[in-house]
Amino acid sequence: MLTYHEVMSTDLGLLTTAAGKWDDMAGELRKVETRYGDSVQKITMGPDWSGVSVGVAQTSFAATRYEYSAAQIQAKAVESLLRDAHTQFADLKKRLESARDDAIKAGMTVSEQGTVAFDYAKLTPAERSAYHHDPDGQTTSRDAVNKWQQHINDRVKAVSEADHGVKIALGAVVVDSNKDAFGKGNDGTLNGFNADAQGDIEVYEARNAEDIATRINSGDKVSAADYAELDRSFRDNAKSTEFNQTFLNGMGAQNTLKFTNKLNDLAYQDDKTGKQTYLDLEKGLANSLSNAMQDPKSKFYKDFREQLKKAGVEKFDLAVAAEAPNVISRRHGEQQVRGYQSLITLMQSGDGYSAPFLHDLADDIRSAEDKKRGGDPNVWDLQGDFSGKNGG
Incomplete structure (x- = not known):
């Protein structure tokens, strides 16, 4: 469970920075795949190599090139997941900030740890004296504090739950789907890159829920x-x-x-x-x-x-x-x-x-x-x- 302080102090911009790096990675992998196809894999396509060994080599080299392609798909999916996470977290953080601001407008203080308290400092000396002699007023204040504390806690919980969904997605996106294995395509590595990687957090949450x-x-x-x-x-x-x-x-x-x-x-x-x-x-x-x-x-x-x-x-x-x-x-x-x-x-x-x-x-x-x-x-x-x- 995330804390109020963690939500408010985390630099969400790092998610988009990381997403950009994953996008760059996909581009670099594309270059490697192209070079591999034009050099190493091309050797098996020429007339100078024949026999059983060339067939084995063609299968092996095609599988390697497939992994380069799958790695690009996986990298782009991770990029999309990170950007999706940033969008979700930024929206939820704004809602938490709004809840904090509303609590302050209602006469509360909110600490850096997210603890809500009645703001006595805003009372005049006469109001403070009256408050101490008014049990009903104190009860009303305590109720208000509890209400605003729950409101802020709920907003923190929403971020924490979204964070858990992101964790599920990031854990699942790197698992090889083997969609083109077992004779269906060139995938020859059962624990390789994920050619069926998806860029939506909700898709992975749904698949986990289905399981x-x-x-x-x-x-x-x-x-x-x-x-x-x-x-x-x-x-x-x-x-x-x-x-x-x-x-x-x-x-x-x-x-x-x-x-x-x-x-x-x-x-x-x-x-x-x-x-x-x-x-x-x-x-x-x-x-x-x-x-x-x-x-x-x-x-x-x-x-x-x-x-x-x-x-x-x-x-x-x-x-x-x-x-x-x-x-x-x-x-x-x-x-x-x-x-x-x-x-x-x-x-x-x-x-x-x-x-x-x-x-x-x-x-x-x-x-x-x-x-x-x-x-x-x-x-x-x-x-x-x-x-x-x-x-x-």
């Missing part, structure tokens, strides 16, 4: 730190279309519905002591869906809606449906729910859904249940009572 959600879905052991990181990712990127679409695209509609069911199973059946953690994640997931499905003209919207049409009528496991004590006429523990039922349950945890999405979703649900549209009027039928605080 955690996938492990939760699979029933793997997931640490408290991972749950906290997933919650942070949802919260910190609530308004990032890049993050939310990348996350949901990676999960797919089917696994997204499995995930919300898994969170409900954990909250209401398997781990009630951690209920709030899972409900917070469900809220984050719901808001992720809301943000991602804002533009009906986008490719993501169209593709994900088509996935929902299929997954919406599929059957999914959900403990509260399978284990309901008054489920009859079926073997206990077998009843499943439809995807759209899970989706609507999920959406109740979020808000801000676009009108086009709500209209399209309602139309798709009607098609699933309307006999005139080829639907099944009984598609939503469940046995058991699912009303009340938890069962509902």
Whole structure:
């Protein structure tokens, strides 16, 4: 967790300076790649070398040139990540500075360490004497101090959370994706440079979030730190279309519905002591869906809606449906729910859904249940009572 002093005293200009150096590096690597291709690699292309050895050399030299190219991609991605980080940090630092200035205008002092206190120095001797004899006034002042302290702490926390996202991105960008390995291209080094390096912090945060959600879905052991990181990712990127679409695209509609069911199973059946953690994640997931499905003209919207049409009528496991004590006429523990039922349950945890999405979703649900549209009027039928605080 960063401190107020660290945020306020750090020279953010060093990020853009470093970004410039990475850009220069990419340019130098380009020169080396060109020289390598025109000299060393060119030897294998001439008529003076034949036989099995030239084939081996061509493969090896092509792999080396590939790494020079991948190194450029990785360097440019790091440059972009550093500039993205600078933009984020500069904006968040301005918000912290604004919070400090507002606190001072409200009659507070803010130390270099970010500690808020009531500014007695601004009081006249008469006001100071009256203040010491006014318990209600002292209580009001303490409340004001606490309010401004929390406000500043929240702004520091926002910078710290953004910093964690940058750390994730910088750690992931240097990992070789091997997208052109295993016969798909010239990549012959499994731990080389990353030819699929991305320059958006949110992309790497989304991929990390997808990994955690996938492990939760699979029933793997997931640490408290991972749950906290997933919650942070949802919260910190609530308004990032890049993050939310990348996350949901990676999960797919089917696994997204499995995930919300898994969170409900954990909250209401398997781990009630951690209920709030899972409900917070469900809220984050719901808001992720809301943000991602804002533009009906986008490719993501169209593709994900088509996935929902299929997954919406599929059957999914959900403990509260399978284990309901008054489920009859079926073997206990077998009843499943439809995807759209899970989706609507999920959406109740979020808000801000676009009108086009709500209209399209309602139309798709009607098609699933309307006999005139080829639907099944009984598609939503469940046995058991699912009303009340938890069962509902």
